Amino acid sequence: MGYLETTAQVYAEAAETPQVGLCCISGPPLQLPGLKIPEIMHQMNYGCGSTVHPIELVGEPTVLYIGVGGGIEALQFAYFCRRTGGVVAVDPVPQMREAAARNLQLATADNSWFEPDFVQILAGDAFVLPVPDASVDVVAQNCLFNIFEPEDLRRALLEAYRVLKPNGRLIMSDPIASRSIPPHLQQDERLRALCLSGALTYAEYIDHLVAIGFGQIEIRARRPYRLLDTYSYNLDAPLLLQSLDTVSFKVPIPEDGACVFTGKTATYCGQESLLDDRAGHLLQRGIPLAVCDKTAAKFALQFPQDVLITDSTWHYTGGGCC
């Protein structure tokens, strides 16, 4: 059996018997006024962070959700879309699709704003999405793509890119690894399916997104997720996994490279009132400006005395100069 079949089997079991803590989310689920999440959806919350960012969801976007799980994020997205088929959720595991449909039906009792047809659940997988080119505003996946081996990850990202409209957003949450995961763990299909051994390093993860063509990437959260200890995982030293929440925009990659916002700021501290770098950035003395990592590196090189660069916060939510 290949790792994709093992994954399908793991999630067929997790659909039939909810496994609290299977993916062990690293933050509380997003609560919203008037939204009541059924208990079973909490128990089947198999994500590692959150992909539901209200600022990406203005203007009634069309959302394609890959890997529906128990339906918790599909319900949260529907809260913003509120129309028939506003959210399309795709999953290859029949038991998971049935569980999500049941859970969404339950949600109607406590959520007067919600109709089950706001979420359309379709059979399909991340590699062949059942929607036309450039047809959705948002593609989201939580704790699935980290399971994929690199070539499958590339296929899944290309497919997400294909279905996004220009300026559309790919919103993801996945574990990343503090160093390369050794082959004996990477090759363990069950650990991979449980989101414990397929994770890439941060740099590899971002490189995959840029290689597909995403011109702007924003880091929304980066938190400790799990520790692979030396005893259980046969490691020389413990290996920390973190959950990484990102939003990647389908915009052209600038000539000098993609903009990756990690929460850095640049502040001019020289003698003039303004600093113009003649590359489109105007810094007012004493006022921090959010900058992407590429611009932060250029400022640090060009103006080492006059521009103060702050560290990545790993919690960037918009604004900035690029």
Ligand SMILES: C[S@@+](CC[C@H](N)C(=O)[O-])C[C@H]1O[C@@H](n2cnc3c(N)ncnc32)[C@H](O)[C@@H]1O
């Ligand atoms: C770790 S769970 C995450 C579920 C959900 N996103 C959440 O946050 O609770 C992975 C989900 O992806 C589904 N899945 C497995 N293989 C898939 C594939 N190749 N394409 C799309 N979904 C897949 C599983 O059935 C399961 O629902």
